[in-house]
Amino acid sequence: MRRVILSTGLALAATLWLAGTAWSTTAPEPETEGSRTSPGESAEQSTARVTGRLELVSEDGEPVRKRHEFANAVVYFEPDESPAVAEHDAMVEMTTRRREFVPRVLAVAAGTEVRFPNEDPILHNVFSTSGDNRFDLGVYGEGSGETHRFEHPGLVRVFCNVHSRMSAHIVVVDGPYFTKPDRDGRFVLEDLPVGPGRLTIWHERSSAERIDIDLEAGDEHVHDAWLELTVREAESPPRRMRRRGRY
Numbered sequence: 530m531r532r533v534i535l536s537t538g539l540a541l542a543a544t545l546w547l548a549g550t551a552w553s554t555t556a557p558e559p560e561t562e563g564s565r566t567s568p569g570e571s572a573e574q575s576t577a578r579v580t581g582r583l584e585l586v587s588e589d590g591e592p593v594r595k596r597h598e599f600a601n602a603v604v605y606f607e608p609d610e611s612p613a614v615a616e617h618d619a620m621v622e623m624t625t626r627r628r629e630f631v632p633r634v635l636a637v638a639a640g641t642e643v644r645f646p647n648e649d650p651i652l653h654n655v656f657s658t659s660g661d662n663r664f665d666l667g668v669y670g671e672g673s674g675e676t677h678r679f680e681h682p683g684l685v686r687v688f689c690n691v692h693s694r695m696s697a698h699i700v701v702v703d704g705p706y707f708t709k710p711d712r713d714g715r716f717v718l719e720d721l722p723v724g725p726g727r728l729t730i731w732h733e734r735s736s737a738e739r740i741d742i743d744l745e746a747g748d749e750h751v752h753d754a755w756l757e758l759t760v761r762e763a764e765s766p767p768r769r770m771r772r773r774g775r776y
Contacts, residue, residue: 575723575746576719576720576721576722576723576746577721577722577723577744577745577746577747577748577749577750578717578718578719578720578721578748578749578750579606579717579718579721579728579742579744579749579750579751579752580715580716580717580718580749580750580751580752581604581715581716581751581752581753581754582710582713582714582715582716582753582754583599583602583604583710583714583715583716583730583753583754583755583756584714584753584754584755584756585598585599585602585714585732585735585755585756585758586755586756586757586758587757587758588757588758588759590757593758596712596713597712598732598734598758599709599710599711599712599713599714600632600633600634600709600712601633601634601698601732601733601734602634602709602710602730602731602732602733602756603634603636603700603707603708603709603729603730603731603732604707604708604709604710604716604718604728604729604730604731605636605700605702605706605707605708605718605728605729605731606704606706606707606718606721606726606727606728606729607682607702607703607704607706607726607727607729608704608706608721608722608724608725608726609724609725609726609727610722610724611703611704619641620641620642620643620644620676621635621637621641621642621643621644622643622644622645622646623635623643623644623645623687623697623699624645624646624647624648624674625645625646625647625648625649625653625655625674625689625695626648626649627649628649628692628694628695629695630687630689630695630696630697632697633697633698633733634697634698634699634700634709634733635697635698635699635700636699636700636702636707636708636709637679637699637700637701637702638701638702638703638704638705638707639679639680639681639682639701639702639703639704640678640679640680641678641679641701642676642677642678642679643676643677643678643679643699644673644674644675644676645666645674645675645676645677646672646673646674647669647670647671647672647674648671649671650670650671651670651671651691652668652669652670652691653668653669653670653689653691653692653695654666654667654668654669654689654690654691655674655675655677655687655688655689656687656688656689656690657685657686657687657688657699658686659683659684659685659686660681660683661680661681661683662679662680662681662683662685662699662701664677668690668691679699679701681701682701682702682703683701684698684699684700684701684731685698685699685700685701686698687699698733700731706718706721706722721744722744723744723745723746723748724743724744725741725742725743725744726741726742726743726744727739727740727741727742728740728742728750728752730752730754730756732756732758733760734758734759734760734761734762735756735757735758735759735760736756736757736759738754738756740752
């Protein structure tokens with residue numbers, strides 16, 4: 530496996546090795562069952578991997594200590610030539626709970642259907658005006674909620690017209706190659722198609738970092754990055770329920 534290390538400044542370092550060969554007059558040994566490459570090994574050699582760690586800093590350059598902020602980041606890879614991907618019928622959810630969207634940031638592949646359950650004893654609405662992904666599910670009460678299929682890659686900002694403070698983001702990716710960092714900022718993207726493409730590291734409170742990379746079979750790219758959080762953190766609504774079952 531070749532390991533490629535990328536930094537924010539795009540510095541590259543690689544370690545290569547070459548096994549020596551020796552002349553022999555004896556015939557090569559026939560291939561045995563145990564020496565054949567397994568399907569798993571073959572698949573690994575025909576794909577690539579990207580790993581790294583994201584650091585978040587304030588406008589003053591100080592590290593952001595709130596570990597929950599990493600849940601509002603998405604890392605994804607978009608190949609220049611998208612390979613054929615099997616259709617999926619899985620549905621994901623973004624719930625309205627205590628006048629908040631949960632999760633606040635959701636990543637899905639284009640073509641995914643998202644359900645928006647309402648867990649509050651009050652009316653909510655879910656809508657977006659984001660380009661080709663615009664939608665409006667109307668106003669509805671507590672229950673399993675309404676659904677919408679997101680067909681077009683891009684960033685979707687989600688709101689509720691009943692509660693102006695409610696907002697969320699859905700990152701629609703052209704393919705299944707996306708993930709979220711863990712609570713320490715580490716991320717892994719596996720089984721990536723070989724060839725050129727673009728790696729994007731996005732956070733709802735920052736400008737995205739994008740880097741063009743060319744993946745070769747067996748590569749492991751290491752990309753550590755940092756994002757400056759310049760957008761003010763959204764305020765959470767009061768947790769106390771008002772009279773008559775309203776928030």
